[in-house]
Amino acid sequence: MKKPELINLPKIVDPRGNLSFFESPRQLPFEIARTYWIYNVPGGENRGSHAFKEQQEFIIALSGSFDIVLHDGSEEVKFSLNRSYYGLFIPRLYWRRLENFSTNALALIVSDKHFDEKDYIRDFEKFKKLRNEQ
Numbered sequence: 001m002k003k004p005e006l007i008n009l010p011k012i013v014d015p016r017g018n019l020s021f022f023e024s025p026r027q028l029p030f031e032i033a034r035t036y037w038i039y040n041v042p043g044g045e046n047r048g049s050h051a052f053k054e055q056q057e058f059i060i061a062l063s064g065s066f067d068i069v070l071h072d073g074s075e076e077v078k079f080s081l082n083r084s085y086y087g088l089f090i091p092r093l094y095w096r097r098l099e100n101f102s103t104n105a106l107a108l109i110v111s112d113k114h115f116d117e118k119d120y121i122r123d124f125e126k127f128k129k130l131r132n133e134q
Contacts (some may be wrong), residue, residue, distance in 0.1 A: 001055075001091065001093070001134060002029070002069065002091035003091065004070055004077070004079070004088060004089060004090050004091065004094060005088070005089045006060070006079065006086055006089075006103050007027055007028070007087055007088075007089050008085065008086045009021065009022050009027055009060075009084060009086055009087065010022075010027075010085075010093075011085040011133045014132040016054070017083075019085040021068070022058070022087075022110075023063045026066060026076060026111070027030050028058050028089070029056070029089060030058075030112035031055050031112060031115050032110045032111070032117060033112055033114050034081070034110070034111045034113065035108070035109070035110045035111075036063075037081075037106060037107060037108050037109065038098070038106075039104075039105070039106045039107070040108070040109040041047075041066075041101040041105060043048070043101070043103075044080050044092070045100075045101070046097050046098060046099045047097070047098040047101075047107075048068075048096045048097045048098045049095075049096075049097050049122075049124075050095070050096070050120050050121060051093055051095045051096065051120075051127045052093070052096060052113075052119050052120060052121065053091075053092065053093065053119050053120075053121060053130070054091070054092050054094055054113060054119055055057075055092060055111050055112060055113040055116075055119050056090065056091050056092055056111065056112045056113075057089075057096075057109055057110065057111045057112075058087050058088070058110050058111075059081065059087055059090065059091070059107055059108070060081065060084060060086070060107050060108045061081035061082055061083065061087075061089035061105065061106070061107060061129045062084050062102060062104035062106040062107070062108045063084070063105060063106040064100065064101065064103065064104050064105030064106060065080065065081060065082035065086065065100075065101075065102045066080075066099065066100055066101045066105050066107060067079065067080050067081070067098070067099050067100040067107060068088055068090075068096060068097070068098055068100050069096070069098075069099060070090065070094045070095065070096055071094065071095040071096075071124075071127075071128055072093075072094060072095075072133050073093075073095075073127070073128045073131030074129065076081045077114050080100075082102075083111075086115075087108075093131050093134060095121075095124060095127050095131075106131075113132070119134060128133055
């Protein structure tokens with residue numbers, strides 16, 4: 001089973017402003033099917049708190065910062081995202097929670113699947129059972 005991974009993106013430094021990008025499959029380990037973003041998160045609020053049966057994601061902090069807490073069914077690990085030239089690859093079957101959003105944080109998420117409510121696992125106990133069966 002694949003593991004979460006911080007992926008450094010190309011960074012083109014220019015006095016007029018820097019530029020970073022990603023392409024699939026060059027930087028990302030999947031073809032992009034959907035893109036969405038999270039913004040205007042009130043202080044103290046969390047986003048996520050679910051897992052996916054099949055979907056994989058890549059998350060970048062385009063602006064500001066936030067933490068992503070991942071759980072693999074037995075252990076939890078936290079990643080802090082605060083630069084627009086790297087992001088976190090999250091494979092299928094990882095419980096995720098986004099927290100600690102700074103003011104004006106902007107999270108960009110790309111995934112390898114179109115939205116499908118049936119792919120979501122929203123109950124942590126069901127997630128642990130499914131994950132530990134894999």
